[in-house]
Amino acid sequence: MQFYQMSTKLLRDTVGELNDSLTSVVLAGLFFTLTVGYVSKRLLRESSDKNLKYPPYIPSSIPFLGHAIAFGKSPIEFLENAYEKYGPVFSFTMVGKTFTFLLGSDAAALMFNSKNEDLNAEDVYSKLTTPVFGKGVAYDVPNHVFLEQKKMFKTGLNIARFKQHVKLVEAETVDYFQRWGDSGERNLFEALSELIILTASSCLHGKEIRSMLNERVAQLYADLDGGFSHAAWLLPTWVPLPSFRKRDKAHLEIKKMFFKVIEKRRQSGEKADDILQTLIDATYKEGRPMNDNEVAGMLIGLLLAGQHTSSTTSAWLGFFLARDKALQEHCYAEQKAVCGEDLPPLDYDQLKDLSLLERCLKETLRLRPPIMSMMRMARTPQTAAGYTIPVGHQICVSPTVNHRLRDTWMERMEFNPDRYLNDNPAAGEKFAYIPFGAGRHRCIGENFAYVQIKTIWSTLLRMFEFDLVDGYFPAVNYTTMIHTPYNPIIRYKRRKQ
Numbered sequence: 001m002q003f004y005q006m007s008t009k010l011l012r013d014t015v016g017e018l019n020d021s022l023t024s025v026v027l028a029g030l031f032f033t034l035t036v037g038y039v040s041k042r043l044l045r046e047s048s049d050k051n052l053k054y055p056p057y058i059p060s061s062i063p064f065l066g067h068a069i070a071f072g073k074s075p076i077e078f079l080e081n082a083y084e085k086y087g088p089v090f091s092f093t094m095v096g097k098t099f100t101f102l103l104g105s106d107a108a109a110l111m112f113n114s115k116n117e118d119l120n121a122e123d124v125y126s127k128l129t130t131p132v133f134g135k136g137v138a139y140d141v142p143n144h145v146f147l148e149q150k151k152m153f154k155t156g157l158n159i160a161r162f163k164q165h166v167k168l169v170e171a172e173t174v175d176y177f178q179r180w181g182d183s184g185e186r187n188l189f190e191a192l193s194e195l196i197i198l199t200a201s202s203c204l205h206g207k208e209i210r211s212m213l214n215e216r217v218a219q220l221y222a223d224l225d226g227g228f229s230h231a232a233w234l235l236p237t238w239v240p241l242p243s244f245r246k247r248d249k250a251h252l253e254i255k256k257m258f259f260k261v262i263e264k265r266r267q268s269g270e271k272a273d274d275i276l277q278t279l280i281d282a283t284y285k286e287g288r289p290m291n292d293n294e295v296a297g298m299l300i301g302l303l304l305a306g307q308h309t310s311s312t313t314s315a316w317l318g319f320f321l322a323r324d325k326a327l328q329e330h331c332y333a334e335q336k337a338v339c340g341e342d343l344p345p346l347d348y349d350q351l352k353d354l355s356l357l358e359r360c361l362k363e364t365l366r367l368r369p370p371i372m373s374m375m376r377m378a379r380t381p382q383t384a385a386g387y388t389i390p391v392g393h394q395i396c397v398s399p400t401v402n403h404r405l406r407d408t409w410m411e412r413m414e415f416n417p418d419r420y421l422n423d424n425p426a427a428g429e430k431f432a433y434i435p436f437g438a439g440r441h442r443c444i445g446e447n448f449a450y451v452q453i454k455t456i457w458s459t460l461l462r463m464f465e466f467d468l469v470d471g472y473f474p475a476v477n478y479t480t481m482i483h484t485p486y487n488p489i490i491r492y493k494r495r496k497q
């Protein structure tokens with residue numbers, strides 16, 4: 001009974017308040033089916049391959065749910081404790097699924113060197129991403145097609161484009177932060193999230209789509225983005241949750257809006273110098289151009305792939321700078337030293353030379369990597385650290401844990417941007433620092449993210465001085481899929497020109 005109540009609570013927490021009794025019945029049925037399936041699967045597996053050495057399994061007295069609650073509350077602490085007790089490779093159960101973590105650089109190599117046919121990304125991500133991005137792109141297509149799509153986008157991210165992006169992002173930032181006035185206390189994460197939709201749309205979608213971005217469209221993006229939830233990950237897509245319905249409606253409306261813009265571009269014969277044009281003109285190896293549905297899906301995917309990752313990173317960077325006023329002033333002095341005393345408009349070459357700001361961003365990505373774990377489904381048995389990982393395990397690597405392993409990082413919890421100037425053990429380990437992943441699924445937005453975040457923070461450092469509010473440095477909010485700052489209010493004062 002207690003088991004049922006706990007599970008019901010977890011599901012209810014996950015999906016929010018459900019007044020709809022039909023939904024409750026569906027969930028109860030689903031829960032029962034999953035439990036039976038899970039128990040028989042474990043019994044079957046345990047009775048078969050007795051000779052193989054499986055990774056150490058962290059036992060739990062709660063069947064099916066397993067460690068979901070402890071992990072959900074404090075995932076990093078959970079993984080660090082498990083690492084101490086069991087070593088770099090171990091398995092445990094959550095919500096009927098078995099997860100095997102590969103911690104540390106050596107163990108992580110299995111994920112990054114593997115083929116997609118063996119450790120598969122679509123099996124774990126598609127359920128979440130396909131309803132949001134749409135069919136025909138990313139994890140809805142075979143990986144070799146997605147790799148081609150990634151390459152098409154990457155050709156659009158060249159230095160000439162970055163030079164335009166610096167101007168666009170600076171202008172958007174100045175314009176957005178006018179509303180902050182001369183001094184006050186505001187929610188930094190919320191502001192940066194709003195700003196980054198505008199900057200990313202300017203840079204990645206082009207001027208037509210950016211000009212349509214009003215409050216209604218921002219709400220559509222928010223509804224679409226609501227699709228990235230624990231509920232969407234755990235529950236079948238057909239469950240009639242209001243958030244799923246909103247997501248699907250927003251998807252259709254946004255697609256319609258993008259189709260009109262793509263069509264107009266194609267018909268006008270105008271060749272704009274932007275990423276939308278790159279995607280319209282790109283062709284697959286077989287010679288076929290992307291169709292409108294694929295171009296629109298890519299536009300949605302690119303906006304959302306960079307949205308939470310860049311806004312959380314920018315917000316955490318702000319709090320690290322606010323906590324260390326001396327470092328903040330060094331970053332401001334660097335603006336003057338590199339760009340000139342009178343702080344002229346930013347340009348790309350100077351931005352590259354802002355090496356202290358760059359190291360602060362790198363260090364932020366070490367201590368607060370937005371993607372806390374990367375996942376793959378084992379489709380074939382895998383070997384790591386002498387253990388056999390069976391088919392069906394979800395294999396995970398956690399940048400957050402790798403970035404602070406005791407054996408690898410000195411003064412591991414200190415925010416020290418200068419650590420990258422000196423020799424450090426982490427530099428000798430291939431996968432000790434992996435905020436953008438590695439291997440065939442590696443991020444293609446890294447350079448763009450650096451340009452965007454450095455431009456935003458150069459502009460903000462020139463406009464304001466920042467302080468923590470009464471010394472409060474935000475705790476990590478583990479309830480969101482990307483670990484955001486909790487209660488992210490910052491104090492600011494406009495600098496005298």
Ligand code: HEM
Nearest residue numbers: 302305306309310371374435436437441442443444445449
């Ligand atoms: C601070 C910013 C960002 C961080 C920390 C970040 C992190 C990551 C990570 C860890 C992965 C690997 C996922 C995996 O292996 O499962 C990834 C993949 C990817 N990212 Fe980013 N990302 C950022 C910004 C962006 C931006 C701005 C874009 C696009 C404009 C983007 C597009 C992608 C794409 C297309 C993939 C490929 C996924 C795959 O091949 O499976 N990212 N990112």
